[in-house]
Amino acid sequence: MKYPRALDDLLESFRKYPGVGKKTAERYALHTVTKFSEEEIDEIIGSFQRIKTEIFDCPICGNITDQNPCYICKDDSRDKSKIIVVEESKDIIVMEKMNSYHGLYHVLKGAISPSNGVGPEDINLSSLMERLKDDKIKEVILATNLSNEGETTALYIRRILEGSGIFVTRIAHGIPAGANIEYADEVTLSKALEGRREF
Ligand SMILES: [Zn+2]
Incomplete structure (x- = not known):
């Protein structure tokens, strides 16, 4: 028809x-x-x-928001020494459901993918580097997906933070290789976060 x-x-x-x-x-x-x-x-x-x-992207962390800055960035009670780096805003929603993390976030809005022509300059990375100049930040927790792109992105960030004095960790424990953060349940994610290792 x-x-x-x-x-x-x-x-x-x-x-x-x-x-x-x-x-x-x-x-x-x-x-x-x-x-x-x-x-x-x-x-x-x-x-x-x-x-x-x-709706727009928070100018600080890149999360989708209707207020400037977003509710997480403007919350003074949050631990400003830690930043979890994720690929997409929806990953923050999953992380927030754990209710066990009270630090900050940064949304890359993608991941480095040389085969798709996505380089470091194509994702929201320069604003992360800008944020890391603040010496309040002691730890960057890389929570990009466990896909090839996510791993490439995590390795890239680790490399540029070498010698910066910032502790770089990666969540991995319990999340299967290749998996997307958004599909992890809260318990698995909480464990993965608790068991994060220096990267
Ligand atoms: Zn924000």
Whole structure:
């Protein structure tokens, strides 16, 4: 069956989401067109528009936020001697669920991947180096994914911090090789953090 053009476009939009294939996208698009009221559609459009205008990257840590700086960076009760370095904002959400870490974070917004043409200058690394000039920071905990890219990125950061006097550690214990931080459960992650080793 040939869909009207607008429905086809909507379907293609849904396909942009991770894990959404053609069938699911088709279901979402048809549901939107046939089941949602005009008000519901306006609500969805409104949410998308608000994302564009209200959400931005924290200028300090790179986490997504609607306040400047983000709630973690501006929280004076947090331990400012430690920074966990992650690839994506969603990794912070997982880490915060552990409820056992009260330091700071830094979001790289990606990982170094020479095969995909992503170099150190393409990720949010220079602002991390800027932050590390603050001598309050004693430890950098590398929590990039345990994929090739994540490992490459961790090794790169370790190398540039050599001789800086900052203690560099890597979480690893219990997280399988190749795994993404976002899929680790809180207990595994807590253990991995507790058991972090000098890197
Ligand atoms: Zn922040």
